[in-house]
Amino acid sequence: MNEARPVPSNTMPQGRRSSRLRRPPLKTFRPRDSRKVEACATNQSITVATIEDDKRVRRAIVLSIATAGFKSESYACAEEFLDTANAKDFDCILVGINLPRMNGLELQEELNRTVPYASIVFITGHNDLPLGMRAMKRGAVDVLEKPIDDETLLNSVARGAYLSRKRRAEHNQRIELEKRYGCLTPRECEVFDLITAGLLNKQVGARLGTTERTVKAHRERVMSKMLAGSLADLVRMADVLQIHPARAQAAPAG
Secondary structure, three states: OOOOOOOOHHHOOOOOHHHOOEOOOHHHOOOOOOHHHHHHHHHOOOEEEEEOOOHHHHHHHHHHHHHOOOEEEEEOOHHHHHHHOOHHHOOEEEEEOOOOOOOHHHHHHHHHHHOOOOOEEEEEOOOOHHHHHHHHHOOOOEEEEOOOEHHHHHHHHHHHHHHHHHHHHHHHHHHHHHHHHHOOOHHHHHHHHHHHOOOOHHHHHHHHOOOHHHHHHHHHHHHHHHOOOOHHHHHHHHHHHOOOHHHHHHOOOO
16 A cells, blocks of 8 residues: 655654655766666666665655556555565566565565565665675665665666566576477477487488588577577577586586
8 A cells, every 4th residue: 555645754753863864956866886777777767665664754755656657556564565465577676685674684485485476675774784695695775774865766676677577587587498499399398309409400410410401490490489590599598598518518618
């Protein structure tokens, strides 16, 4: 559910700096990582989930994200997120590392299993560095320590969105190629592996104990079933599928 907008910062009581975002002018926001990240942030609508049990921090983050023109949903705990949301719908997921019950690292483990391309940015306190390091080793895009300024937050969100969209496309492509590969006969699979390892039709025939003409016929069927326009396309597909036993055998010993 979306949170209501917080009271403007100029009316907030003084001395509560630890759980608030520092707010430089939003016009200074420029994703630092690359032009690709900037294009992701400015040319497409980014959808962000914020999972944070501190209500004031959660509202401040939602306001920053909404002001930058991104779509935002927020949740008070991991269980609420898992019960009511579809993680596949989000380009970036902001997670408090010390959530009640299921903590941030446990949520990350679940998302790594169910949505392997998800981009997760963690929000931590001053004493959570060891947990943050564990999160990074498990694939987190970034770990942000409170208080967080807008520019740092939005840069991390933009980078996370770029990475998740890239990984989602790769994930979907691999699933599609696995379906096509599953339609090949055992002999066609052998031909696929050998020709993408660099062997010529004649060499493939010698390896499989068949004629070059027969190999050529298998090769044509492989190209057709895999929807490959060229041998180069087929090699790229083999790389995505990560099936190169023949390539490993043909490689010179190093």
